[in-house]
Amino acid sequence: MQNSVGIVETKYYTIEDKIQFESGIEFGPITVAYETYGQLNETKDNAILVIHALTGDAHAAGKHSIDDKKSGWWDTLIGPDKAFDTNKYFVICSNILGGCSGTTGPSSINPKTNKPYGTTFPVFTIEDTVKVMKKLLDNLEIKSLYSVAGGSMGGMQAMQFPITYPDYVKSTILIATTSRLSPQAIAFNAIGRNSIISDPDWNNGNYYDKEEKPNRGLSNARMIGHVTYLCEEAMYNKFGRKLQDKNHYDFNFDIDFQVESYLQHQGQIFVDRFDANSYLYITKAVDYFDLEDKYGSLNNAFSKTNAKFLVMSFDSDWLFPSSQSKEIVNTLMNLDKDVSYCEIKSPCGHDAFLLEYDVQDKIIKSFLNDHIKGEDNE
């Protein structure tokens, strides 16, 4: 496993104290699943928090066992001599609040009832998820974040971090993200949620002890999402109008086109790894994220931040288009903040943040290095 962080394990930390959520509710205890790569230095200031996207987990790099077929979701960028260089940095990744991969979420057991929370789990916001991560970092005795980085929803959290904790974050890396969803993006999330909620097996969120889970609804939600992660060019390159295992139309309602087959497959494998209720909660947090509305303006939102910003977007991303990144960059420039921006050409759509690692590797490396140089001069 060259340049790999090697065999890693997921760890757990339980925040016993209740946390005040943005909705007003106080909630706890919360267990956080997380992984770390590299070593925290003596001054405890070489930590980089990487944050996963909508359906990711704490396993960002390395493998869980030698037989593990897949490495963590950002293994291409995390490891010795990689962008997030584990020879230099102590890298942390945790599963999001409300998730279903180790961190407390709707599928977790409510200690008061000994039953899964289901829809009694409180609706939370992106800032709530950031507060949970901060508790984890405090527990790890990290004095300040050298950087915080994330793509898509992870980018929203990485954006919120220096706003909520302006003196704690030295730099932030925002990839393929936005300060608020477009109405179109809200629409796709809402249709996905509607698909789950209208599945009779959803049963108001009480399905954990049932044989049938709301897999049809969840699978359909994932299929909708997947179309928005690709772009026209990616879909032409990947599928075009090619038929699946046939030369002629079937003239029935079986799958005819490769693109149908691909999406159905994506939907089917998703239900094995993801919880329908988590999908509802997390997409709601994403829909609610709106820095303009929350702080009165983007200007207000970023005015007190002390971090250096690196913003990257992809020209074929129509879910979180470059125009949204440029709005953030322009605001930061007007505020005289230290910001670098790169629009990357890619035929991969929104998914590019997980695929175009070569160019991201170079840009992030350079940003983090400059960052060090900058510090030397200070």
Add this chain to the structure above:
Amino acid sequence: MQNSVGIVETKYYTIEDKIQFESGIEFGPITVAYETYGQLNETKDNAILVIHALTGDAHAAGKHSIDDKKSGWWDTLIGPDKAFDTNKYFVICSNILGGCSGTTGPSSINPKTNKPYGTTFPVFTIEDTVKVMKKLLDNLEIKSLYSVAGGSMGGMQAMQFPITYPDYVKSTILIATTSRLSPQAIAFNAIGRNSIISDPDWNNGNYYDKEEKPNRGLSNARMIGHVTYLCEEAMYNKFGRKLQDKNHYDFNFDIDFQVESYLQHQGQIFVDRFDANSYLYITKAVDYFDLEDKYGSLNNAFSKTNAKFLVMSFDSDWLFPSSQSKEIVNTLMNLDKDVSYCEIKSPCGHDAFLLEYDVQDKIIKSFLNDHIKGEDNE
């Protein structure tokens, strides 16, 4: 009712002979629901066929009664002194084969079993629907079509007409359409179908005598479709991130945003007027439409046509983008066919073909008039 065709009624014609479908199946009898506006002239060559889009019907203009609140779906363009001027032309519109508004479709009674066809209805193609329309025109003793016009799926049929019947069609008007769907457009249709098929109330298409219909699946399919008919700009103008009847987030899974409310409403009213099986069959026909594949190339497809072409597209239409119209236009130009093209600026997305009637009115009027002049010179 100024400039209206007035009170109209839907008529029915039954094709008793079986029609050979593209799948190889022979199918009949087929009843066709249709309406006509204006008068057929003595030489029976002033007929214009207008063709509806995915979920339209035969009621294109006028009202069914004085109390009728809504006029036909293209009333803005059909009537005395309008684009399709009923003082001059005999305008015909029929409900599509497989539909659920009068023409034989999966919800119709199979005379052999006295039960609805359901999924025993044969899968058909756009060319099959054109053949059915031609039988209707023959029955009306129309010797040639002065023009055939349609938007979206109606445009596909209007495109197929002069290919299948090159000497019958004098001109064709293709609006916001394509010679084949992109993989992205297939994906959205496939997810819509999947949503219906995975609704337990779909019951393999046998739900006509059941109390519960697959309304959840059909409603979700419609919501997906609706997002593709709008565009980012239209959605920002129409909804932005405005909340529905509230000033703050609800922190639950009820509707928060106006765009959610709008889409849910569109889904809910759709199930009252449309049949889930019809949705499956018609979207499949649309997915199958592929002139390049069917004829070897677009060039081959159009090579034998004798019609004059008017092609219109809308710059904000991302479902059937202008690039697809331009491909058709370029092919026709290379073939030295008589073709006019107009890309219309509009903030309305694909839906523009039903909304931007002022500009379409002018362009179509001018095209049909030039057409007459052209004939005078012949």
